[in-house]
Amino acid sequence: MLEKTLQIICGKAQDEPKEKNKIEVTKIKGTIKLMKKNVLDLNDAGASFLDRVYELFGKRVSLQLISAVHGDPANGLKGELGKAAFLENWVSTLTSVSAKDATFNILFEWDESMGVPGAFIIKNFHHSQFYLKTVTLEDVPGHGQIHFICNSWVYPQHRYKYNRVFFANKTYLPCNTPEPLRLYREEELINLRGNGSGKLNEWDRVYDYAYYNDLGSPDKGKEYERPVLGGSEKFPYPRRGRTGRAPTKKDPNSESRLPLLNLDIYVPRDERFNNVKFSDFLAYAFKSIGQVLVSEISSLDTSPNEFNDFQAVLKLYEGGVKLPNGQTLNKLRERIPWEMLKEFLRNDGERPFKLPMPDVIREDKSAWRTDEEFGREMLAGVNPVIIRRLQEFPPASKLDPEEYGNQTSTIKREHIEKNMNGLPVDEALENNKLFILDHHDALMPYLQDINSTTTKTYASRTILLLQNNGTLKPLAIELSLPHPQGVKYGVTSQVFTPAEHRLEGSVWQLAKAYAAVNDSGYHQLISHWLNTHAVIEPFVIATNRQLSVLHPIYKLLHPHFRDTMHINALGRQTLINAGGVMEMTVFPTKFSMEMSSFIYKNWVFTDQALPTDLLKRGVAVPDSSQPHGLKLLIEDYPYADYPYAVDGLEIWSAIKSWVTEYCSFYYPVDDMVKSDPELQSWWTELRDVGHGDKKDEPWWPKMQTRDELVQTCNIIIWVASALHAAVNFGQYPYAGYLPNRPTISRRFMLEPGTPEYAELASNPERAFLKTITSQFQSLLGVALIEILSRHSSDEIYLGQRDTPEWTSEAQPREAFERFGRNLVEIEGRILDRNMDERWKNRVGPVKVPYTLLYPSTSDTSKVGGLTGKGIPNSVSI
Structure with a gap:
């Protein structure tokens, strides 16, 4: 029965070819939407002039339709080609200087007996490239309208060693691809993979992998040397896109870098920002x-x-x-x-x-200093993905004691019970009322190196009490340094407890600042860069190399990869490189990326699922009665709320429902997942190459069932959209005011009896500011996060697509529309929760409502900027 089902599903998608008795030629009108390069690049007068001259001497853009029904025996049974047709009125068609679409007409002669066209070949004989958006065929005999969604740069024909082929918006698994289109499908994937060698140029469309060997500049001196990340047990890392630049002279394993201000870094041309977005990005980057x-x-x-x-x-x-x-x-x-x-x-x-006024100080200039706001931001701030429930006291370490000695916390019961309103520690643990923000184990292995630079900081643990009003009350902050005789002997620690007034209050503010420095650096390097930007890039590469544009999973995932490779390339060029902005403004300085490699050792793909993450952090327990399968423990208390988790679980469930419907349509039985060669090649390459340093981990889904496919796609979409939104777009609202989220500490805790300690007593604000991020580090860091926190004006949000004709199948389109309606309902519930004053963590003392997971699907104005809300489809900034 199963074999029969598969034969039906994967049978030929077209009727048997009919004998052609006579040629019946019909005229098919076509409409083409594109943008000319000389419109997008106003300074390229040469392209504009030459293209106009060339057009006067002949037809310069041709299209040939490809039959999806009849193969040509003389061409390996590839689909028969129709007669070449040419774009009309290139010179006379007016094009907007604001980079809007230009519409052109074309007329095809088509032999009706060749059946429906399934693809076309386009050749550009102009001097310059153009951006081809869509091609629409009107009144195709027996089929009506056919859409081709292209969204691709087409370079002059001499730049290619093959024909540019675009397929209609029909979706096919490999097994039911019409035979006349099969070789075109396979050849297109081969072209996108390239040959693995040589320097890649802007017109190349090659997706390939490389290590992070482009961060250092060893030829400039030892100060600019950085280890290669990826490909070794010591420094594992996800792969990045290959550029093929020459190696450095001093280190053949390191790739040479472009000059700092040269942002023309190779990524496949279709992965680059569009010109409007890139112009906006550069305008803000100038700051x-x-x-x-x-x-x-x-x-x-x-x-x-x-x-x-x-x-x-x-x-x-x-x-x-x-x-x-x-x-x-x-x-x-x-x-x-x-x-x-x-x-x-x-x-x-x-x-x-x-600079624009950050939200955290817009309504109240001092509320950020309160203990309540300090705790609230762990649940609803820019880094709400670290806090976990404390399940043992004192907090233990997972660092190897043979290498790091005794790393157990020195926080004692008497440190915290004095602020717990008579509640004993054991009872608080039993009732799930103690939480911890723990940055000890992540930082301690690198702390000695970090403190050998201009940074002077600690590894911190912060313990908090969940109060009956739903807020988190900090109880103690432990600041630890490696033992003076070496980290193998353990640590030396200081414990600080809350105080409000006089000198004790100033010391407590400094202790919170050190904890915030840890959280800011970890957020930027791990929660943000590593766990969204870096881990997603291999998925972008593998998807384009192994899944045809005709594949249903390509169509599902492709919107969630928009601009990711480009923003990551720009990041490697100017932000995370040796001496770059990140090293200048975040406390690990030159050890930033090396430390993120150390933390990547603990990365688990399946743990990136929000329900799994919440269970692992102990803030939830399984509950089969809930749509997402768990219950948040923090909700056991009156008016307690974890905004990131509450809103996130609704978004997670909406994505899961959509992905399940979509995958079930194309994979009605598990055996179709196992027998899909493109899907299996994609998953194998992703594990063995893209995340190759993790290839032997047992936790990877086996990709043998539809449930595993749904789980995988659900995680990818969640990470690329909602998780990234949660840890990115709150940066300026909260960290745009540096005292609230300092990124560097420049001296250790002030000691009694020193002039610095006396200054803390006489001028606590000046002493505080001299301890944390300096003025120019602040200027640079704030300007950076303003750029990163902005939505572009052309943003495409979760639940949206750039064209309604993204697929020709009605059922997936209807499921996607339900997904969009679901997100609109979630928006309404988020707004209702934010307006309910009982939920203390929703707005907090600073009066900033939690909107980072507000999808913005119902916002049609497409207004970019520092909105503090909205979930873009992809890691696009």
Whole structure:
């Protein structure tokens, strides 16, 4: 019975060819939407002129339809080709200078006996490339309208060693691909894989893998050397996209880098930002001149200004701050491109960096300092994915005691019970009322190296009490350093407990700042970069290499990969590279990426599922009565709420329902998953190559059942969309005010009897600011996260597609529409929860509602910027 079912499902998708008695030629009208390069790049006058001249001497863009029914025996049974047709009125068709679509007409001559066209070949004989969006055929005999969704750059024909082929929006598993299209399908995948060698150029469409061997610049000196991440047991890492650049002279294992300000890094052309988004990105990036400005200032002015008090920090948002001095400005003008410096100066030469007001201080300038807000942001801030329920006391370490000695916490019962309103520790543990923000084990192995730089910080543990009003009350912060005789002897620790007034209150504020520094660095390097950007890139590469555009799983996942490879390439070029902005502004400095490699050792793909993550962190228990299969323990208490988890579980469940419906349509039985060669090649390559350092882990789904396919796709979409939104778009609202989320500490906790400690007593704000991120680190860091926190004006959000004709199958389209309606209902419930004042963690003392997981599917205005809400489909910034 199963064999018969598979034969029916995977049988030929077309009727047997009929004998052609005579040729019946019909005219098929076509409409083509594209954008010309010379419109998108207004400075390319040469392309505009040459293309117009060439067009006058002949037809320069041709299309040939390919039959999905009849194969040509003389061409390996590939689909028969129709007569070439040419784009009409290239010169006379007006094109908008704002990079909008231009519409062209085309007329095909088509032999009706060849049946339905399933693809076409396009040849571009112009001087320059164009962006082909869609081709629509009208009134195809016996079939009506046919859509081709292209969304691809088509370069001049001499750039290719093969024909550019585009397929109609019909979806086929490999086994039921019409035979005349099968070889075209297979050849297209071969073209996208490339041959694994040589430098890749902008017109190449090659998706391939490389290690993270492009972060350092060893030819510049030892200071710029960085280890290769990936391909070794010591430094495992996900793979990135290959560029094929030459190796460095000093280290043949390291890839040479482009000049810092050269952002023309190879990624497959269709993975690059569109021109509108890239222009917006560069405009905001000018505000963050990056390491060039910082290094120039460091070399020209050895005493950069400090913030004297919190009011001085506020001037960033109320009127800007002055650069160090006029002499430095003049020197900078000599050594930095004027266009960049002009944007930085905001054209007045006095007060650069007048930044938008961060939400965390918009309503109340001091509420961020409260203990309640400190705890709330662990549940509803920019990094709500670390806090876990404390299940043993004192907190233990998982670090190997033979290598790291005794790392058990020194927090004692008397430290915390004095603030627990008479509740004993054991009873609090039993009733799930103790929580911990634990950055000890992740940082301790690298802390000695980190503190050998300008950073002076600790590994922290923060214990909190869940109160009856639903808020988290910090009870103690432990700050630990490696033992003076070496980390193998364990640690030395200090424990700080809450205080509100006088000197004790200032010391407590500093203790919270050290914990925040840990959380900020871990957030940026792990929660954000590693666990969304880096881990998703291999999925982008493997999907394009192994799944045809005709494949249903390609169509499901492709929207969730938009712009990811490009933003990651830009990150490697300017942010996470040796001496880059990240090393300049985050506490691990030159050890940042090495530390993220160490933490990747513990990465588990299946743990990225939100329900699994919440169970692992002990904040939920299994509950089969719930649609997502679990119950949040924090909800056992009146008005307690974990906004990230509550909203996230609704989004997770909506994605799962959509993915289940979609996959069930194409894979009605498990054997179809096992027997799908493209799917199996995709999954094998993803594990063995894309995440090759993890290939032998037992937790990978086997990809033998539909449930495993649903689980895998659910996780990929969740990570690329909702998880990234939760840890990215709250950066500026919360961390745009650096005292709330400092990223570096420059000195250790102040000791009694020292001048610094006396300053803490006499001028606590100045002492606080001299301890955390410096003024220019703040300027650079805040400018960076402003860029990263912005939605682009052309954002495509979860539940949206860039075209309604993304597939020709009615049932998947209807399921997707249900998904969109489901997300709209979730939006309404999020708004209702945020307006209910009983839920203390929804808004908090700073009066910032939790909207990071508000999907924005019902927002049709497409307004970008610092909205603080919305789930883009992909890791696109």
